[in-house]
Amino acid sequence: MKAIAYGATALALAIIIPAVSGQPWGAKAASAPAAKGPSVAQRGHMVFERNCAPCHGTGPGIDGSPTLPATAILAQRYEGQMPGALELRTDLTADVLRLFVRQGAGGMPMFRKAEISDADIDAMAVWIAQNAKKNAGRKR
C-alpha cells in the first residue's frame, strides 16, 4: 500500500514541518540557501517523498511490478553495483541531484524551480546522505 504509506509519512512530517502554502517545501525563494540542522534533512525527506519516491523509491511497483519504474531501470543499469533506489545511494550530492532534476534523463522529465527549488534539492541531498548511511548494505 505504497500510496497510503506515503500519505502516512507525509502526515508525520507535516506535524514537524508546517506547510508553506504557495511555495516549494521550505523554500523562501528559489535562490535561498539551505538552512543547517536536522530540519533540513526532514524537509529533504518530504521533498523526496512527494516528488521522487513515487518513481525512484523503495516501494513496490504497480500491478505486480516488484519495484517502481525508475528504480527498476536503474537497478538494471547498475547490475548490482549500486542500488536502484535513490534513497539508498551514497553518491548523490546536491550538484548531481540538481543536474538530473533540472535536465531530466531518458523518460524522466525536467523539474522546474517552481516545483523543486534549489534549496529543496540541497535538502534532499542531506536527507539521502543520512538515509543511505542508515541503510548501508541494502541492495534494492
Next chain:
Amino acid sequence: MAVLPPNVSAADFDKALTELRAAIGADWVFSSDDDLGPYRDSFSPIWDTEEERRAGAAVAPADVEQVQAIVRIANRYLIPLFPISTGKNFGYGGPSPNVSGSIVVDLKRMNRVLEIDDKRHFALVEPGVSYFDLYRHIQERGLKVWLDVPDPGWGSPLGNALDRGVGYTMGYYRDHIGASCGLEAVLPNGEVMRTGMGALPDSKTWQEYRHGFGPDPAGLFAQGNFGIVTKMGFRLYPQPEHYRTGMITVAKRRDYIALVEHVNYLSDAMIVGEAVYSNPLAALLAKPDFMALATKQGGAPESEMDAAAAAAGLPSWQVELQFYGPEAACAANWAYAKDRILSAIPGAKAVDGEAFPLPATPEQLLNTGQPYKTHIRRNGALGIPSLGIWKIVRDSGHVGFFPVLPRSGEAVYEMQRVMCDALREFPLPPFFSAVTAPLYWPQFAFQMVFAPSVKKEDPDHNAMVDRSMRKAIEVAAKHGWGDYRAAPIYQDAVSASYSFGDHALRRFHEQMKDAIDPNGIIAPGRGGIWPKRFRK
C-alpha cells in the same frame, strides 16, 4: 538566449520582465536558459529543431492577484501567455507553449485545497494541487471520498480536466471535465469571473449546481484560451464499501459485437465501472505467422482469426468488469451481468475475480491476487494516484493520438483495419491490428491508442514519428474519427479536422476569442484557436 514572441522587441520584452519582477517578486520570474530548460517538452518529437516551441520566460504567481497583474502587463506589451498547472501534460506538450517566446504562467505555487466536503462530495482546488496532494489531503483527514485519477499522479486535477483527461472508476467520474463543477478564471482583461453558482455572491452551492443561470461558459476553458483558470470544483465519488471484479470471455470473433452491446448496457445503466477489454490472442503476436495474420492488408479474415484462437485454445475476446458499492449489490450486479451475457452468447464464459471491502489492503493493492491475467490497473481502479505507469515510458517519452470511435464491435474492427493499413508504412510497433482492444475511458465512447515513442538523440526517428502522427490524424478524420486531445504541435491539424459547416465551430471560437481577448495574449493557438493578429 531568450526566445522572443512574434512582433515583440527585445527591449519591450525586457521591460515586461522588469514589471513582472516588481509584480510577483524577482525570484519567481525565470528567463535564463538554465531556468527555462524544464519548460521544454521533454517528450517532443521536434526536440532541438527550429520548430520546437520554447518559452521566452516563465512566471510563477502565488495568488489570483498576481495572475491578474501578469495578464495586465502582458496586455501592455502584447506578449502571449501560456498557463500551466503542474506542467505534467506529457505526451500532449508538457509545459511548452503553442507560440515560441510566450511567457509560461506556471501555477504550481497556487497549490491550496480550498474546500473539500465528504458529506456533499466535492472539492475546490487551485491549479497547482496535484492528484498526490489531493489524495494525501483526503487521507490525512480520513475523508470518505474518492478521486478519479489519471495514470500519473503528479498531474493537476484542474489541469487534467482542462485538457479533458480521463480516469478509471465509474463513468461519470472518469470524465474529469464532466465531473467538474464551477470554475474561476482570470479573463484576458484581468477581471476575475466565476461560472455557475459561483457567479452569485455568497452562493452556497458553487460545487453542487454547475449551471447557475444563463449560458455556462465553463466548457470554453477546456482546451481553450479564454482565460487563466485559478480555481475549479469537482464532484467526488463517495467512497464505495466494496469492490468486485469478474471476467467474461467469448469464443468467436463475431461474438464480440454482442458482448460490446451488453457491456454498453451495463455501463450506461451504471452497473459497472470501467470495462476493460483485451484480446487474449495478443499473446500470439510474437509468432511471425500470427503477426502477419493480425496485421494483414485489408484486415484479418474472421475465419482465420477463429481458427487461430481455436488452435491456441484461447477465447477470441475478453472483458473485465468492475463493480463498486455495497457488497450485496456488487455480488448481485456481477450475477446479473454473468446471467445476461452468458444466456445471450453461446460459448461465453465467466470467471469470478477478486472481491474485497474497501479501502483495499496493501496486498490487494499489489494486484497479484486475480485468478487470471488482469489488464486492470488496480491503483487507478481504486482512485489512488501513483507513478507506476511510468514503466510503459520508452526512449525519451512518446506522443499520443487517441481517436474516439463508437462503442460497437463493428467500429472496433473497422478502426483496427483502417489504421493498421494507413500506418503500415512507418517502422513502428503495430498499435493497430486485429487484436487491438478499445479503451473505455470516456463514459459513452471508445478510444484507441497510437503513442509512438520519441528519441531525443534520433531526429530522423522523431521526424518519422511526426509524419505518422499527422497521417493518423488525417486518415482517422476521413473516417469520422477525431482525436480528443493533442500536443500544441498537432492542435491545428486536429482542430482542422472538426470542419463541419466550413469550419463553423472554429470560426465561432475565433469570433469569441477576438471579442474576449482582442490583444490575443492568452495561449494563442491553443485548441487551434488563433486570435486575429496571429491568423494568416
